[in-house]
Amino acid sequence: MADISGIVDALPYVDAGYDTPGVREAVTALVEEEMKRYRPTKDYLQNVVSNKFEVFQTDLMKAEFQRMAENKPMEKLDFKKYQQQPKPAINRRRDPTAWEECFDRVVVLHNHMVNRLTNLQLQAEYGAEIWRRYIPTVERQLKQIESELRDTRNRIQEINWERKNKQLQAGEKLSYLETSWVNLVAKNYEIEKVCLELEERISEWERFHEAKRLQKAQEKPNAQESVRPKSLPAPVDDSVATTDAEEIGPMPAT
Template sequence: MLTDSQPTTTNNSRCVLLLYLVLCPAAVSRAVSCCCISCCVLLLYLVLCPAAVSRAVPRPVSCCCASCCVLLLCLVKMSHDVIVDALPYIDTGYDEPGVREAAIAMVEDEKKRYRPTKNYLEHLPQLNLNAFETEVMRCEFERVAARQPMDTLSMKRYELPPPPPGKMTDVAAWGECVDNSMAQLEHQATRITNLDLMNEFGSEAWKAHNNILQHMLTRSQAQLQEYKKEIQELNWSRKSMQTKAGEELRHLETSWVSLVSRNYEIEQACVLLEAEIAKSEREKEIQE
């Protein structure tokens, strides 16, 4: 009959594994998710080892606890590597009904219970919303905030008003009107010059602009194709790596189950031999 007392080597291995499980839980999550339920039972047995588990689950070889040591070495090695918490190309069950809803529910529950204790933006300067405001923008924002109507476009500078009735004989007033007329005439002449220049060179400038846009489009499309190619190569590489890793994991899991089963058979044989030895000793004592 099995008891809760274990050899010193097994206790030491179990203590080391317990410390590792407490200090490095991220490494264990990958190991538990990759293994079958028997791996979880072994982890529970090696860490907790209650009486009920010891009676229900056969313990590994007591003298050396080889499975515990191998698992501990694997976990230590994983702690120094990049932990990949999901292998979507080999893991299954993501498309089953209720899985996505359960994951979203867990995330929402975590969001409700999470209370940040640190301001992660304290190293940044205070946000200044008025850094790029000009005087015109500020006045316009104030007008919008006051719900005032926008000023209409003033056409006064394009008008040619005569002098006021009281200054019809004032030479200075007529001089101002003449200056205004000359300014308006020069403005119209400038507009005509701009239209002539646009008529002569505008089409060529527009063609050059279109060529620049076409060159930018071609370069952007080529860059997009390069990115798509890199993404496809990365996906293929990731799929190949995960497929190989999945085959290795399944092989290791099968080997582990085989070794545990063999250890269980050896343990059973040892228990039977111990029982036979004890029986033989009792018969020998009775005969004596």
């Protein structure tokens, strides 16, 4: 099953009930629960596809990344070489090396001051004209940036409108599907209710027919006994009949 934990299923333009009492507390509880599961790390790109950024790093960049990983402070710029340097210490004034170091510092300071003076002279002579020529370029850049800013804002507005329209359409579809679901559930309930009623009626009919069948089964032997013929009279003995006739005598003449 695909992982859908990162899919946002909220529809801000459709969802309602944010002002209902208890909703804000429920949302805050959900956010706090999510924050408990989220453990930020220094390497926030660990879940992203790994890329070999080392091939683009120079030795200076690697050294700087190493310094940052070790939490070491950045080395400050050394401005001492641009400042007035005193003479060598008294105990080193007879040391040629000390005087060479002092001379080198003075040369660096002299060249720095010469460069500053040259820049100031160039700026005083050409600075105003250069800025006057550069102002139209800056104005064009400003107009281009403002145009890009307007386009970006318009694009953002279009995206917002598009998102709103899609969410409203999705909301209408969800509302329709929800209504259809409710109707289908109600129909299923009605069908189930009717099925139960039919099952009850069928059970009643089955019980009724079973009772009739049993009743007929009980009545059938009784009917057979009532239809059976009565026993015939016993046969008359001829000798007995003759004796009786003799005792009675002849029939009187008519």
